[in-house]
Amino acid sequence: MAKIFCIANQKGGVGKTTTTVNLAAGLAKAGQRVLLVDLDPQGNATMGSGIDKRQLELSVYDVLLESASIAEAVVKAEKCGYDVLSANRELAGAEVELVQLEHRDQRLKTALAAVDGDYDFVLIDCPPSLSMLTLNGLCSAHGVIVPMQCEYFALEGLTDLVNTIKQVHANLNKDLKIIGLLRVMFDPRVTLQMQVSDQLKAHFGDKVFDTVIPRNVRLAEAPSYGLPGVVFDPSAKGSQAYVEFACEMVKRAPTL
Ligand code: ADP
Ligand code: MG
Numbered sequence: 576m577a578k579i580f581c582i583a584n585q586k587g588g589v590g591k592t593t594t595t596v597n598l599a600a601g602l603a604k605a606g607q608r609v610l611l612v613d614l615d616p617q618g619n620a621t622m623g624s625g626i627d628k629r630q631l632e633l634s635v636y637d638v639l640l641e642s643a644s645i646a647e648a649v650v651k652a653e654k655c656g657y658d659v660l661s662a663n664r665e666l667a668g669a670e671v672e673l674v675q676l677e678h679r680d681q682r683l684k685t686a687l688a689a690v691d692g693d694y695d696f697v698l699i700d701c702p703p704s705l706s707m708l709t710l711n712g713l714c715s716a717h718g719v720i721v722p723m724q725c726e727y728f729a730l731e732g733l734t735d736l737v738n739t740i741k742q743v744h745a746n747l748n749k750d751l752k753i754i755g756l757l758r759v760m761f762d763p764r765v766t767l768q769m770q771v772s773d774q775l776k777a778h779f780g781d782k783v784f785d786t787v788i789p790r791n792v793r794l795a796e797a798p799s800y801g802l803p804g805v806v807f808d809p810s811a812k813g814s815q816a817y818v819e820f821a822c823e824m825v826k827r828a829p830t831l
Contacts, residue, residue: 577610578828579687579697580754581712581719585739586732587703590722590759592619593794593804595700596655597814598720599624600805601821603656607695610649612683613662614712615702621661624652625801628663636665639682639711640672645690655806658694670707679707680747684715696824705739713743718754718831722788725758725771730778754831757820759788786820789813 582595592615599611612635613620618628633648638660649658673679687697699712713719719740723729737753744751756779762768776783788794791813794804804814 577687577691577694577697578831579699579716581699581701581709581716582722583701583709583712583719583736584721584723584732585703585705585709585736589703589724590757590788591703592623592700593798594720594722594757594759594788594817595620595698596623596798596803597794597805597817598821598824599657599696599698600655600803601818602696602698602824604805604818605821605825607821607825608693609657610645610660610690610694610697611652611657612660612687612697612699612712614666614683614699614708615662616664616667616708617702618661618663618666619798620700621659621663622801623798623803624655624657624659624661626650626652626659626661628661631661631663634665635660635662635683636669638686639666639669640676641682641686645686649690655803666708673707673711680710680714683711687715696828705735710743710747713740713751714748716748717750718752720754720757722757722759723775724760725768725775727767727771729771730774753782754827755782755784757784757786757788760790761787762790784820784823786816786823788816788820791816 621628637643793808793811794813797804797807
């Protein structure tokens with residue numbers, strides 16, 4: 576049975592997509608069968624996996640509207656070692672079209688059930704909002720991975736997400752929980768970041784992942800080559816950290 580995780584945070588630019596593609600590549604390196612689901616109409620995870628979002632025959636949009644199955648719509652990210660259910664701007668329309676449909680929040684869950692045996696991990700890259708798309712992700716998942724920067728308002732920003740997860744857990748998906756908070760773009764020389772990191776650990780305990788992802792320019796350069804940092808430059812500090820994070824996830828997975 577596949578472990579299904581959303582990478583979510585309603586803030587933009589916090590490292591969701593970077594975490595999704597690099598964790599996917601790290602898990603693939605560790606021999607895991609991985610499906611990456613791009614749920615963001617910006618299609619950054621799609622492009623960052625080397626798939627041209629302007630030339631998709633089928634995408635997650637078709638899956639949500641039930642005009643294609645995942646098996647039909649999935650594309651292999653050859654150099655990355657994982658499969659991608661890709662996205663482009665068309666997906667923004669799904670938000671509106673879904674409103675009129677039945678079981679609109681369960682579409683992705685139903686589609687994923689058909690490929691459950693084909694993957695060890697399914698990673699869902701969510702858009703920076705708590706929209707119908709994100710809700711489809713949260714209804715499908717066993718848990719949420721929250722990438723966050725250790726900044727002054729980090730804890731406040733978490734409140735909305737934690738409340739949404741609680742509501743989805745209570746009403747729609749009994750499985751859902753926070754798997755962990757991942758500290759990203761971390762710079763230990765910045766005193767404030769160390770302080771916020773300590774606060775996070777005090778507040779959330781073992782819900783804070785052991786692995787810390789440093790700020791590393793190679794991770795930011797990789798998407799322009801259509802590759803996750805882990806594949807683009809495996810020796811970079813940031814790539815090594817994501818490989819370590821993948822190992823932490825493999826270790827934790829049986830208990831999740
Ligand atoms: P989100 O998906 O949450 O909007 P992204 O993953 O796209 O965030 O990251 C936002 C920006 O920060 C991107 O330009 C990305 O390349 C950069 N970035 C993400 N993580 C790191 C990191 N660890 N070090 C340096 N740059 C990073
Ligand atoms: Mg993104």
